[in-house]
Amino acid sequence: MIIQVQNPAIEVHDLTVSYDKKPVLWGIDFTLPQGCLAGVIGPNGSGKTTLIKSIMGLLPSNSGFVKLFGKNINDVRDFVSYVPQKESVDWNFPASALDVALMGRYGKRGLFKRLTKDDRDTAMDCLKQVGMQDFAGRQIAALSGGQQQRVFLARALAQEAKIYLMDEPFIGIDATTENAIIEILRNMRQQGKTIIVVHHDLQSAAEYFDWFILLNTRLVASGSKEKVFTVELLQETYGGKLTLLSQIGDLLKEKSFPVRE
Amino acid sequence: METLLEFLSFSNPNVRYVTAGMVLLGICSGVVGVFTFLRKRALVGDAVAHSVLPGICLAFILSGTKNPVLLLTGAFISGWLSLILIDVITNKSKIPADSAIGLVLSVFFGAGILMLTSIQHSGNAAQSGLDNFLFGSAASLMKNDIITFSVLCFAVMVTVGLFYKEFKLISFDRDFAFATGLPVRWLEILLATLTVLTIAIGIQSVGVVLMAALLITPATAAYYWTNQLPTMLLYASLFGAAAGFSGAFISYTAPGMPTGPWVIVVVSLFAFFSMLAGSKGWLKRVMLLKKNRQKILAENLLKLFYHLGEPENNFLQSRTLHDLQEKRKFQETDLNAGLKFLIKKGWLQKYENGWKLTTPGKSEAQRIVKIHRLWELYLNTYLKIAPDHVHEDAEAIEHIITPEIEARLEKLLQRPEVDPHEKGIPYGS
Numbered sequence: 001m002i003i004q005v006q007n008p009a010i011e012v013h014d015l016t017v018s019y020d021k022k023p024v025l026w027g028i029d030f031t032l033p034q035g036c037l038a039g040v041i042g043p044n045g046s047g048k049t050t051l052i053k054s055i056m057g058l059l060p061s062n063s064g065f066v067k068l069f070g071k072n073i074n075d076v077r078d079f080v081s082y083v084p085q086k087e088s089v090d091w092n093f094p095a096s097a098l099d100v101a102l103m104g105r106y107g108k109r110g111l112f113k114r115l116t117k118d119d120r121d122t123a124m125d126c127l128k129q130v131g132m133q134d135f136a137g138r139q140i141a142a143l144s145g146g147q148q149q150r151v152f153l154a155r156a157l158a159q160e161a162k163i164y165l166m167d168e169p170f171i172g173i174d175a176t177t178e179n180a181i182i183e184i185l186r187n188m189r190q191q192g193k194t195i196i197v198v199h200h201d202l203q204s205a206a207e208y209f210d211w212f213i214l215l216n217t218r219l220v221a222s223g224s225k226e227k228v229f230t231v232e233l234l235q236e237t238y239g240g241k242l243t244l245l246s247q248i249g250d251l252l253k254e255k256s257f258p259v260r261e
Numbered sequence: 262m263e264t265l266l267e268f269l270s271f272s273n274p275n276v277r278y279v280t281a282g283m284v285l286l287g288i289c290s291g292v293v294g295v296f297t298f299l300r301k302r303a304l305v306g307d308a309v310a311h312s313v314l315p316g317i318c319l320a321f322i323l324s325g326t327k328n329p330v331l332l333l334t335g336a337f338i339s340g341w342l343s344l345i346l347i348d349v350i351t352n353k354s355k356i357p358a359d360s361a362i363g364l365v366l367s368v369f370f371g372a373g374i375l376m377l378t379s380i381q382h383s384g385n386a387a388q389s390g391l392d393n394f395l396f397g398s399a400a401s402l403m404k405n406d407i408i409t410f411s412v413l414c415f416a417v418m419v420t421v422g423l424f425y426k427e428f429k430l431i432s433f434d435r436d437f438a439f440a441t442g443l444p445v446r447w448l449e450i451l452l453a454t455l456t457v458l459t460i461a462i463g464i465q466s467v468g469v470v471l472m473a474a475l476l477i478t479p480a481t482a483a484y485y486w487t488n489q490l491p492t493m494l495l496y497a498s499l500f501g502a503a504a505g506f507s508g509a510f511i512s513y514t515a516p517g518m519p520t521g522p523w524v525i526v527v528v529s530l531f532a533f534f535s536m537l538a539g540s541k542g543w544l545k546r547v548m549l550l551k552k553n554r555q556k557i558l559a560e561n562l563l564k565l566f567y568h569l570g571e572p573e574n575n576f577l578q579s580r581t582l583h584d585l586q587e588k589r590k591f592q593e594t595d596l597n598a599g600l601k602f603l604i605k606k607g608w609l610q611k612y613e614n615g616w617k618l619t620t621p622g623k624s625e626a627q628r629i630v631k632i633h634r635l636w637e638l639y640l641n642t643y644l645k646i647a648p649d650h651v652h653e654d655a656e657a658i659e660h661i662i663t664p665e666i667e668a669r670l671e672k673l674l675q676r677p678e679v680d681p682h683e684k685g686i687p688y689g690s
Contacts, residue, residue: 056440077442089434094490103430107441112423139488
């Protein structure tokens with residue numbers, strides 16, 4: 001079940017991506033409508049993070065392309081925001097919460113240019129939106145996991161983007177923070193922003209998202225909640241990898257064969 | 262003392278050059294090293310430092326002179342080559358990064374030593390002093406060298422200033438930097454160039470063997486004092502400058518001394534001292550732990566006074582050492598220290614041959630007993646822990662509960678009367 005839409009925010013076309021010569025995403029092809037809050041769902045190792053990184057152009061692909069508002073990612077980076085997994089950075093880095101939120105302004109400002117007072121005000125305002133204004137000057141290592149995640153979100157908000165790609169923003173945080181973040185995401189959707197979130201908890205997924213991308217190396221389904229979030233499709237997503245496909249993947253790696261000619 | 266004054270007067274122009282050069286180098290490697298440190302590339306820095314040797318030797322063999330610009334160019338090229346090689350080996354082979362670094366370091370350094378030895382045996386008179394590149398000799402710096410170094414150091418500093426925010430972002434979160442559209446690859450090449458350049462500048466005075474230490478150690482020392490990148494850069498450059506100055510001074514007083522090892526000794530002392538006494542250092546932690554122990558001891562004693570008073574509802578009565586020890590066994594030294602601490606706080610006073618709680622002391626003691634019993638009840642009610650298992654837990658947790666948590670506990674449990682052992686929970690009047 002793959003529902004295609006007109007004028008998509010994101011179009012992923014026949015995307016195949018390998019890690020260490022083995023395909024982790026295989027022929028992914030879907031369109032995402034504008035103004036949706038989409039969940040990327042799938043078991044561990046199903047390629048969720050790889051999908052997000054590929055859309056951001058952080059990984060080389062074997063085949064296919066990604067378009068955002070019909071354009072190449074490199075032409076629209078100004079209004080696409082990426083929230084990496086919290087564990088991907090060293091939080092002992094000498095910086096304050098405000099410093100990190102300000103990093104969301106670097107792209108807007110560009111090379112050589114200094115940050116302005118406007119940037120500071122925006123960053124401060126974003127910290128406020130995530131309830132972190134009292135911790136602006138706090139060293140990031142001294143923040144709790146939930147607070148660090150909020151700071152990452154503030155940095156993304158400071159980018160004032162139209163499309164947001166978030167990798168597991170709800171991992172390792174408390175329920176209060178999770179509720180606060182989902183509330184912010186809903187607000188963003190109301191303002192017409194498109195948000196795509198990698199998520200692993202099925203229970204809350206049903207409640208959070210209105211669009212679903214079910215992934216297990218291959219695309220199992222993509223579409224609105226009513227059509228796609230069904231027991232049948234979820235079972236297919238979590239029912240293990242297609243054994244034949246995994247076998248081919250292993251063979252490709254073993255024999256160092258190209259994934260595409 | 263006289264030597265120091267003579268040195269500080271800078272009447273000797275050579276002293277002036279050498280000192281200026283060393284201080285500048287210290288600042289430069291301090292600043293660049295902060296980024297090397299934060300990007301966890303210290304080992305790569307070491308490999309590059311060792312790998313500049315064959316470049317220097319080759320430049321000498323080809324030109325036959327010790328022209329600083331030529332030697333620097335040679336050093337720069339072979340330093341960059343080693344960097345590329347490490348990258349290629351890591352990405353294109355199954356050899357892991359640490360092995361690739363070790364491999365490149367030893368092969369390049371070995372080749373350098375080989376060339377150096379053959380140059381020394383070649384009978385070329387111009388080669389004397391080339392072996393200074395191993396451990397460095399500030400005294401061998403000439404006016405020309407210093408001018409070259411100064412220009413390069415200045416260029417490095419200006420570049421870091423221009424790209425400060427970009428370097429900061431790629432050091433903290435490379436993927437995000439890329440995602441926002443910064444030319445990450447290009448910035449990395451620029452930063453690597455600055456690092457190789459700094460190393461190349463430093464080798465004549467500090468030597469290839471120890472140059473990596475001058476890159477990393479000031480940053481390490483600075484890291485223990487601050488949580489702000491600008492401050493860290495400032496401190497690292499100050500530590501670097503001070504070490505460079507000391508190195509210049511020592512090689513002035515004892516011309517036979519190699520400069521490199523002395524600079525490193527000084528900067529290592531800074532780092533060692535910072536690890537101990539820095540605001541993120543070991544001593545701070547020890548003091549915190551000591552303060553915690555003191556708080557635990559004092560609160561346990563207060564609680565003891567309260568417990569002794571409970572049966573007769575007489576909390577302000579004087580208690581002797583014997584009374585206290587009978588109820589709960591303390592180490593004698595701990596007990597004395599704790600009592601003294603409580604008197605100083607105004608919670609206890611000496612009375613006849615014992616001690617008694619003051620009124621503020623009593624309410625503090627009551628607060629702790631209250632928290633203890635509230636926590637026991639919380640464990641019993643919400644964690645379903647049996648009443649005979651909750652005491653140990655509460656003994657520890659009572660010391661860390663803040664007034665906010667105390668208020669929440671009270672509200673959550675609806676201001677209960679008794680704990681799971683049917684003991685009354687005392688509330689302030």
